[in-house]
Amino acid sequence: MTADLSSLANRLVKGRELSIEEYAFFIENRTPELAQELAWQAVEVRQGIYGKDVYVRGLIEISNICKNDCLYCGIRASNKNCQRYRLTPEEIRECAAEGYRLGFRTFVLQGGEDAYYTDALLCALIRELKEKYPDCAITLSLGERSYESYKALKEAGADRYLLRHETADKAHYESLHPVEMSFENRMECLKSLRELGYQVGCGFMVGSPGQTARTLAKDLKFIEEFKPDMCGIGPFVPHADTVFAKEPAGTVELTCFLLSIIRLLHPPVLLPATTALGTIHPEGREMGILSGANVVMPNLSPVSVRKKYALYDNKICTGEESAQCKDCLSARMRSIGYEIVTDRGDVKKDGRHGRV
Ligand code: 5AD
Ligand code: FES
Numbered sequence: 001m002t003a004d005l006s007s008l009a010n011r012l013v014k015g016r017e018l019s020i021e022e023y024a025f026f027i028e029n030r031t032p033e034l035a036q037e038l039a040w041q042a043v044e045v046r047q048g049i050y051g052k053d054v055y056v057r058g059l060i061e062i063s064n065i066c067k068n069d070c071l072y073c074g075i076r077a078s079n080k081n082c083q084r085y086r087l088t089p090e091e092i093r094e095c096a097a098e099g100y101r102l103g104f105r106t107f108v109l110q111g112g113e114d115a116y117y118t119d120a121l122l123c124a125l126i127r128e129l130k131e132k133y134p135d136c137a138i139t140l141s142l143g144e145r146s147y148e149s150y151k152a153l154k155e156a157g158a159d160r161y162l163l164r165h166e167t168a169d170k171a172h173y174e175s176l177h178p179v180e181m182s183f184e185n186r187m188e189c190l191k192s193l194r195e196l197g198y199q200v201g202c203g204f205m206v207g208s209p210g211q212t213a214r215t216l217a218k219d220l221k222f223i224e225e226f227k228p229d230m231c232g233i234g235p236f237v238p239h240a241d242t243v244f245a246k247e248p249a250g251t252v253e254l255t256c257f258l259l260s261i262i263r264l265l266h267p268p269v270l271l272p273a274t275t276a277l278g279t280i281h282p283e284g285r286e287m288g289i290l291s292g293a294n295v296v297m298p299n300l301s302p303v304s305v306r307k308k309y310a311l312y313d314n315k316i317c318t319g320e321e322s323a324q325c326k327d328c329l330s331a332r333m334r335s336i337g338y339e340i341v342t343d344r345g346d347v348k349k350d351g352r353h354g355r356v
Helices: 003-015 020-028 032-050 089-102 119-132 147-156 170-176 183-195 213-226 252-265 275-280 284-289 322-335
Strands: 053-056 058-063 106-111 137-141 160-162 199-206 230-235 339-341
Touching (some): 020 213, 089 106, 119 137, 199 252, 213 252, 230 252, 252 275, 252 284, 322 339
Parallel strands (some): 160 199, 199 230
8 A cells, every 4th residue: 555545544534534536546546455454443443432233224115116317326316217106104004014013113114206295294293203213213314305294204213314405515415316306405404304303314326427536525525514314325326218318337346435425535424235225236235234234125125016116227126025135135244243232322422413
């Protein structure tokens, strides 16, 4: 490793911040040795906060109906080949009941921006779930909504909200989204969620079209400053019915490198080894954990809809029952010396508003 890289690595580990130029230099000049060194450091830091525990989130994909038309996404509004579905509150309750039985203590309700899910419907559902499972956390991942909506959902009992920022570079954001969507509104939503008291998750795809070392460096700077409670990063995987059908997928190597950096610059962050990572490599999720991730998200959706929630091609876990999916991940985690725990898995807050 060059002296430059070593000294940057040291500053990252000790100071938890670098300049945008330094992050970009780091990304452009990374070597397998540097990646290994950062992964070891990231695992040590994670171990100090979370031990060998891996948190699980039961992912319920409630709807693939979406008003947005993000250029990279398989469920974009203009994809006529997508068979649309939405789950009723009753179906969602059934998924949660099965999840609770299996030991999940966080439910993630994720879906497209589907107007069927009004505040009234969601608030009633959240209240019911919180009443029935008071020891569980509810995470929402339902895209951009109004401040008033986020507020009502929080008051109904939602604990966390995932809204990937997608990219911290405005021009890059605009190249991935139609004109109706704005970078400013995305960032505004994240701020509102934080202000309302949610545990907030941001994130981005690795290897999205047009991404450069510099746009990634800005993502890292954003994470360093925003200090999200959660951060979802996974490789971009092309979907045949999108504008980016012919683009290459992101790599496991770069995703894992970035997972390590994110753990080091914000130690308490809840960092999933995503399904997309498992999709591009058979051991992708294990590699993610060994790079500093500490969360996995097995699928709790009804098997009948899983194939339809196709943000990208060849997604894994679409044929499995929920129990199989959970057992599979438990075995995978055990094989690398980690243990899935039955726990809400809240962020260990110590470092949230300052440097740890
Ligand atoms: N490949 C990987 N991730 C994708 N997402 C959407 N489309 C793709 C794709 N083709 C991610 C986006 C979104 C999250 C729900 O899924 O980052 O925020
Ligand atoms: Fe879903 Fe392996 S994690 S089948």
